[in-house]
Amino acid sequence: MSSRFVRNSLFGTIAGVSTTLGSFASSLIVARLLGVEATGAVAYVVWVVGVATTLTSLGLPFTLARYLPEMLGRGETQQAMRLAAYLFRPFLLATALPAIGFASYAGWLIVQHSDALAQFNPQTPLHDPMICGLVGLTCLAQALAEYARSYLRGMHAFSRVAKITSISMAAQLVALAIGSSLFGVRGAVGGYLCASLLPLLVLHEIWREPGKAAPDLKARIVTYARFRWASEILGFFIWSRIEVFFLQVFWGIQSIGLFTVGLTLANLAIQGPLMLTWGLLPHFSEQRGQNDVEAMRRVYATGTRLMAFLVFPACLGLAAVMPAVLTLLYGQAFAGAIPAATILVCAASISAVATVGTNLMWxxxxxxxxxxxxxxxxxxxxxxxxxxxxxxxPMGAAYSRAATQLVAVGVSSWFLVRRLHFEIPIASLARLFAAAVLCAITARLCLDLVGGILGLLVAIGAGAATYLIAVRLLAALPPDDIARLRSVSRMMPSGLARAIDPAMRLILG
Known part of the structure; x- marks a missing residue:
């Protein structure tokens, strides 16, 4: 792997850590300060923002991240910046629509109900004019922020992405804590808005460039963006929280609070390893521009094995200790989320491993x-x-989500093998999964025997040791992959590298 790919992945990891920990801490703040019902109301509003931004994205942020690295690989830096400016104009017009729509609806609510601002019902958050106004602003800010981050990733400016993301998430946590304490759900929604403000400063670099794209490139972009946009909209049903809509219809806001807590923990389990994939799309795109298919095959196989090496124990291990972890973090009021969270975190392990192949297809x-x-x-x-x-x-939502994602992974994997002729390292994945199962069994036994916080700590340590030993005994990773892990660990801060090295030696023997 190239040094730039490793560097980009490490900076992507920093940005991902900030996003993951920030999102997780945000959910804890809302849950602890506002309770189950208000947590459901906030999650529902955040879901509405996600729907609106997906519907109006035109697929352009992903398109930007796909084509800018290819142009940079050919030395066309100026043309890449002009392409970003060319795509920004239609993107801005499209993403302004939700802001205008929600602002108009807020005004209509005030006109129709003179006391609309004075009354707030968490069961119907979108009947509140202030919430609607904040939703409109958040839709616009989040969409523009995502375009800015995609531009930076496409230009290989991952260090700037990491810095901006870290500061933004810190601002969100402060705003969320203050807003939730003082203004409840309204303040929480305003806190989420704050995370999207800093990336907007990047947009002046794009706006000042004259927008331009070659005719042949335009044709490729239109085709790619059209399918990418449609895929994002349809993918929202699979990977995002479409279950929130059905829970709101059939079970109400409180069920959303329980379900989203489980989903947050499932996402937390996979986000660490997923951070390492941030550099994959630019790396694959650059290799594609150089027509180096064999290098793409090697990176895909290695990336898939290493992703499974990290994801399987994280997900299965968390599932094993879920009763202790969830109540410890969110409180006994959220104990009803434990069964659904266990299902979600197990299913997430499979879908996370498949992201390497998804980046390849893009x-x-x-x-x-x-x-x-x-x-x-x-x-x-x-x-x-x-x-x-x-x-x-909520249990039905977990079952439905898990089944849908597994079917989607199966179809994508079939296409990858049969149509694109890439080989999935099935044998290594099976051995890694078996090692992760042993990890989970060990962790649960320790938790049951010892109990409490001490039992949780013992379970984590014993489960990790069992996994590493099992990986070695089963020869689940080839030596080349372990060597790559060691080379990456040497590029990390010295303290972290010293902590990782014993694990590498345990695997190597």
Whole structure:
């Protein structure tokens, strides 16, 4: 792997750590300060923002991250910046629509109900004019911030992404704590808005450039962006929180609070390893521009094994100790979320490993595959929402989400093997999964035997040791992969590198 790819991945990891810990801490702040019902109300509003920004993105942020590295690989730096400016104008117009729509709706609510600002019902947050105004502003700010970050990633400016993201998440936590304490749900929504303000400063670099793109490139971009946009919309049914809609319809706001807590923990388990994939799309795109397919095959196989090495124990281990972890973090009021959270975190392990292949397909301009996979997933999500979530509530949402994601991963993997002729390292994945199962069994036994916080600490340590020993005994990772892990660890801060090195020696023997 190139040094730039490793560096980009490390800076991507820093940005990812900031995002993951910030999102996790945000959910804790809201849950602890506002309770289950208000947590559901905030999660519902955040979901609405996600829907609006997805519908108006035009697929352009992903398109930017896909084509800028290819142009940089050919030495076309100025043309890359002009492409970013060329795509920004239509993106700005599209993303302004939700802000205008929600602002107009807020005004209508005030006109129709003179006391609309004085009354707030957490069961119907979008009936509040102030919430609607904040939602409109958040939609616009989040969309523009994502475009700015995609521009920086496409230009290989991952260090700036890491810095901006870290500061933004810190600002969100402060604003969220103050806002939730003083203004409840309204203040919490305003806190989420704060995280999107700093990246907007990057947009002046794009705006000052004259927008331009070569005719042949325009044709490629239109095709890619069209499928990418449709894939994002359909993918929202699979990977985002479409279950929130059905829970709101059938079970109410409180069920959303329980479900989103479980989903937050599932995302927390996979986010650490996923951070390492931030540099994959630019890296694959650059190799694609150089027509180096063999190098893409090597990176895909290695990336998939290393992702599984990190994700499987994190997810299965967390599932094993979920009863202790969830109540310790969120309190006994959220204990009803434990069964659903356990299912979600196990299913997340499979979908996370598949992200390496997803980045590969994006780099090979097969965004059409995402569209068709998303179409299948959308149908399954709607069917699951009507037939499973309705009668079973949060547990049904977990079952529906897990089944839909596993089907989507299966279809994508089939295309990767049969159509693109890339080989999935099945044998290594099976050995790594078996080692992770042993890790989970050990952790749960320790938790049951010791109990309490001490039991949780013992479970984590014993589970990790069991996993590393099992990986060595099963020869789950080839020596080349372990060597790559060691080379990456040497590039980390000295204290972290010293902590990781014993684990590497335990695997190597």
């Amino acid at each position: 780099a090979m301009e097969r965004s059409d595959v995402d569209f068709y996979v998303g179409l299948v997933g959308a149908v399954l999500s709607i069917v699951g929402g009507l037939l499973v979530i309705g009668p079973l509530g």
